[in-house]
Amino acid sequence: MLSQRAVGLALYLAALAAAGPCDIYASGGTPCIAAHATTRALYSAYTGSLYQLRRGSDNATTNIAPVSAGGVANAAAQDSFCSGTTCLIVQIYDQSGRGNHLTQAPPGGAASGPEPGGLDSLASAIGAPVTLNGQKAYGVFIHPNSGYRNNNANGTARGDAAEGIYAVLDGTHFNGGCCFDYGNAETNSQDTGNGHMETVYFGTGTGFGTGAGSGPWILADLENGLFSGGTTGVNTANPTITSRFVTAVVKGEPNHWSIRGGDGATGGLTTFYAGARPNANGYNPMSKEGAIILGIGGDNSNWAQGTFYEGVMTASYPSDATENSVQANIVAAKYAAVSLASGPAVTVGSTVSLRATTSCCTTRYLRHSGSAINTEVVSSSSNSTLKGQASWTVRAPLVSSAQGCVSFESRDTPGSFIRHSNYALVLNANDNSKIFHEDATFCPGAGLNGQGNTFRSWSYAPRYFRHYLANLYIASNGGFHDFDATGSFNDDVSWVVGAAFA
Numbered sequence: 001m002l003s004q005r006a007v008g009l010a011l012y013l014a015a016l017a018a019a020g021p022c023d024i025y026a027s028g029g030t031p032c033i034a035a036h037a038t039t040r041a042l043y044s045a046y047t048g049s050l051y052q053l054r055r056g057s058d059n060a061t062t063n064i065a066p067v068s069a070g071g072v073a074n075a076a077a078q079d080s081f082c083s084g085t086t087c088l089i090v091q092i093y094d095q096s097g098r099g100n101h102l103t104q105a106p107p108g109g110a111a112s113g114p115e116p117g118g119l120d121s122l123a124s125a126i127g128a129p130v131t132l133n134g135q136k137a138y139g140v141f142i143h144p145n146s147g148y149r150n151n152n153a154n155g156t157a158r159g160d161a162a163e164g165i166y167a168v169l170d171g172t173h174f175n176g177g178c179c180f181d182y183g184n185a186e187t188n189s190q191d192t193g194n195g196h197m198e199t200v201y202f203g204t205g206t207g208f209g210t211g212a213g214s215g216p217w218i219l220a221d222l223e224n225g226l227f228s229g230g231t232t233g234v235n236t237a238n239p240t241i242t243s244r245f246v247t248a249v250v251k252g253e254p255n256h257w258s259i260r261g262g263d264g265a266t267g268g269l270t271t272f273y274a275g276a277r278p279n280a281n282g283y284n285p286m287s288k289e290g291a292i293i294l295g296i297g298g299d300n301s302n303w304a305q306g307t308f309y310e311g312v313m314t315a316s317y318p319s320d321a322t323e324n325s326v327q328a329n330i331v332a333a334k335y336a337a338v339s340l341a342s343g344p345a346v347t348v349g350s351t352v353s354l355r356a357t358t359s360c361c362t363t364r365y366l367r368h369s370g371s372a373i374n375t376e377v378v379s380s381s382s383n384s385t386l387k388g389q390a391s392w393t394v395r396a397p398l399v400s401s402a403q404g405c406v407s408f409e410s411r412d413t414p415g416s417f418i419r420h421s422n423y424a425l426v427l428n429a430n431d432n433s434k435i436f437h438e439d440a441t442f443c444p445g446a447g448l449n450g451q452g453n454t455f456r457s458w459s460y461a462p463r464y465f466r467h468y469l470a471n472l473y474i475a476s477n478g479g480f481h482d483f484d485a486t487g488s489f490n491d492d493v494s495w496v497v498g499a500a501f502a
């Protein structure tokens with residue numbers, strides 16, 4: 001017969017196994033004061049909303065909750081709400097009960113966003129699909145100019161007070177622009193000086209310190225400096241990250257802080273730095289202000305990109321052991337990458353034409369004229385020049401991690417690809433740069449008017465191939481350009497993929 005004590009222990013172990021990351025932090029005596037995730041509940045008992053969507057067809061909003069207490073987000077509810085239209089993530093709810101929700105970031109000292117009122121853009125709801133234990137969910141795909149913030153957070157660390165932060169990110173989605181951050185920042189969206197921030201940073205940005213190799217790295221943005229450790233040089237113990245999923249940890253307490261990291265799908269955490277505060281003016285003691293940012297810098301520097309799946313903040317210094325248990329929980333959640341494609345198959349290696357489906361324009365095809373891309377009437381009796389201009393070879397995505405996406409190589413100008421540049425589509429020779437690959441990667445979806453396919457920009461995820469006054473753009477539904485107009489949007493972004501003319 002089991003002793004009462006053994007039963008108690010068994011129940012305790014079962015509870016730990018079922019615990020969410022914030023249950024684990026609470027057991028460690030360092031409870032979450034903010035908990036954000038569009039993918040899953042971070043407490044085993046959490047049944048509330050995870051995030052809010054707004055759709056393009058009627059501007060209606062809805063909240064997405066986990067399928068069950070402590071479970072994965074109800075992606076099917078999102079897919080149903082967003083069917084036949086576009087959706088943006090309006091708000092990421094705080095699961096801690098403190099109301100530390102993240103909303104569209106306001107303008108700041110370094111940059112205003114492009115949206116009305118100088119707000120940053122919102123992230124696409126479909127830019128970062130994944131599965132957790134085989135169940136579909138969506139992360140937050142931050143494109144340049146997008147970001148979320150809360151300048152009135154409750155319970156976050158102030159001054160030199162202790163805190164802990166972790167975030168689960170996409171190791172293949174980053175850039176060197178400032179700053180893909182998650183954590184503690186200024187409450188007025190201005191740069192108020194060294195030591196006024198303490199966040200996880202992910203990317204290839206430099207300034208004060210870098211890790212080994214060419215990046216990307218997990219660094220800490222402490223304001224006016226991305227730090228890899230306690231000094232301002234290279235911290236060779238802070239490696240270039242190569243995994244698809246990344247767990248990134250930054251924590252600080254008086255006279256001491258730490259950066260840790262690991263693969264978000266397997267293994268444990270490694271400590272990249274633990275020790276004294278940086279030996280540069282203003283970083284010891286710290287002057288944390290307690291706002292919360294996601295995808296931007298403290299002064300709204302909004303040039304970065306990256307993907308956020310989940311993350312939390314605590315208002316005390318978590319032990320390494322607590323974080324190691326959280327990492328085990330993240331690994332057990334089994335994040336896995338999935339295809340970004342939907343709708344009719346667009347086959348790599350095939351040669352195709354793309355026909356407009358708006359009623360004005362059903363004999364017009366996407367074609368290039370030099371480097372410009374527009375639509376033109378093309379038929380089997382067109383001359384061979386025009387046929388060549390309207391014919392494309394479907395290639396594997398130039399961003400190799402963008403599963404299911406494609407790139408379009410010109411038939412008559414081999415080596416040149418359709419890419420976006422300043423929101424227009426153009427035909428340029430592939431220079432094999434990271435930015436070219438990103439600008440030339442597009443993800444097929446089902447046509448929003450029920451015909452054919454859409455082609456969504458991988459890097460600017462809310463934006464799709466659209467013809468507007470016969471020219472081609474990457475357009476968002478109701479965005480800030482004239483070519484983002486909502487009228488006939490669904491028709492203008494839907495293309496029938498047919499046989500190539502040449």
Ligand SMILES: *[C@@H]1O[C@H](CO)[C@@H](O)[C@H](O)[C@H]1NC(C)=O
Nearest residue numbers: 056057058059478479486487
């Ligand atoms: C949604 O709201 C935006 C901004 O107010 C507006 O431009 C757009 O026309 C609205 N869309 C619909 C379908 O009502």
Ligand SMILES: *[C@@H]1O[C@H](CO)[C@@H](O)[C@H](O)[C@H]1NC(C)=O
Nearest residue numbers: 096097098099152153154155
């Ligand atoms: C902060 O959150 C706590 C816990 O939910 C709550 O009791 C308190 O009233 C909040 N404080 C403010 C200023 O909103």
Ligand SMILES: *[C@@H]1O[C@H](CO)[C@@H](O)[C@H](O)[C@H]1NC(C)=O
Nearest residue numbers: 376377382383384385386387
């Ligand atoms: C091919 O046809 C297009 C469209 O009718 C015309 O503008 C162009 O001049 C023609 N090119 C040649 C080489 O015939």
